[in-house]
Amino acid sequence: MTEQHPAPGVRGVSAAPRSDGLHSTKSLHAAKDIPQATVSRLATYLRVLSVMVDEGTLIVSSEELAAAAGVGSAKLRKDLSFLGPNGVRGVGYDVSRLRDRIETALGLDQGHRVVLVGVGNLGRALAGYGGFGRRGFAMVGLFDTAPGVVGTVVSELEVRDAGALLAACIELQPTIAVIAVPDEAAQNVCDRLVEAGLRCILSFTPVELEAPDHVEVRRVDLAVEMQMLSFRSARNAEIVDAEAATANQSRVPSTRLGRSRGPRSAATAASAPAQGTVANTTTNSKGSVVRQ
Template identity: 70%
Template sequence: MTEQQETRTAVSGLSGRSHKEIPQATVARLAVYLRVLGVLLDDGTAIVSSEELAAAAGVGSAKLRKDLSFLGPNGVRGVGYDVAKLLSRIEGALGVDRGHRVVMVGVGHLGRALAAYGGFGRRGFTLVGLFDSAAGVVGEQVAGLVVRSVAELASACAALEPTVAVVAVPDTAAQSTCDALVQAGVRGILNFTSVALEVPERVSVRHVDLAVEMQMLSFDSARQDSAYEAEVVELRAAEQDRW
């Protein structure tokens, strides 16, 4: 797979075109716009300007308009965007309008928290199966589903037909779990382990490492502290020069 293939995502069915490649960074922002539009729709907002939508999403209005241009013509100059129509357009671009069936492997503390999160269903992702290897967990009812043994994963996936899987197992079981999911026909994996999973090119993996995100926050905090300390030193030096 080339670098360009890795950083772009093909989106089909837009504006009469067979497909159009959208940069991965734009896809990530489209998901944010979708979340904001959902809130606006729930609040009864019918029309939103590019400036209002951009501010709510935390981006510049020029970047917003460029991102939305990948979807074809949107909005009316001087009026704004129809919230319901734009939401539907982005749902189609991201493929969530088709709905996705999700299975989760690993029902520990993190898995239970994810299973209990109600936001997935509102965004087109329905949790249909939970799996774990611990005898004390198998058979429990979590989020309205009975936890099954990972030994049943292949047969259960054949019946459930999931399109997405969440992997929240210990690192030592990450790759074997991934292999079993790929063998069962799952095409998208959300990986909450710290292992870089190896998958065929036809399978997409998104990696979520909370420790890495916290380390990035630590870096930002340290950088801000350094900038503040440098500013204090500069101000003190300037004050001494005046005396």
């Protein structure tokens, strides 16, 4: 790693030699005040940059990288500025260097060892999910309680008895645990993972898990994602409805069936396929291969 700047200075214990007096308070752990929203986007930039590295791209401007990541360039530069100076003015960013920088900032450069508890449908999918391995997360242990599952091999790992979680964690030294058990069992599993010394837990159960402050629990609720989509679809249907009501007021008063059932029927009507609005969307499709 060739260092252009004296020291990146965002991480590391010793006070960074920043020329300006900014961030002087709490200077010891500046990484703390990177906003969550920024961290999430950094992960996205990282993925895009990895693709660029593979393609052999050497330099990228904030404009290009932002476009590829689907954000504005101002936001991108602001996000990157939390990591200290990363680019060269008038030139752009060194792709591979910036990737490494973000990787380090996210704590990914050492890799992570992941244990997964709950080898049901979802657990199996997660265990076999290539996206993890590709991004530095190694599955090192699978656990379940069902006798029919314990002992079987899933994604090249033998499923262990969840009762042996604590002992296994001492052996496996995981840095992250994933919970994919039924709702009722989740809190108990969480407690035992905390006992075993885990500090990072990703839960796929909708229940809010209680854990000590020093343990970070993230929850992914797949149904919530769908419900947010549902809201947008209902909202859109309503707007379409409202516009139709005002714009076409003089023409056909109500072209839709089931209006008597109230505005709710709009949601169903809005999803009707293949008329008018659909036609001009096909022109929008651009080939069958993914392009950034």
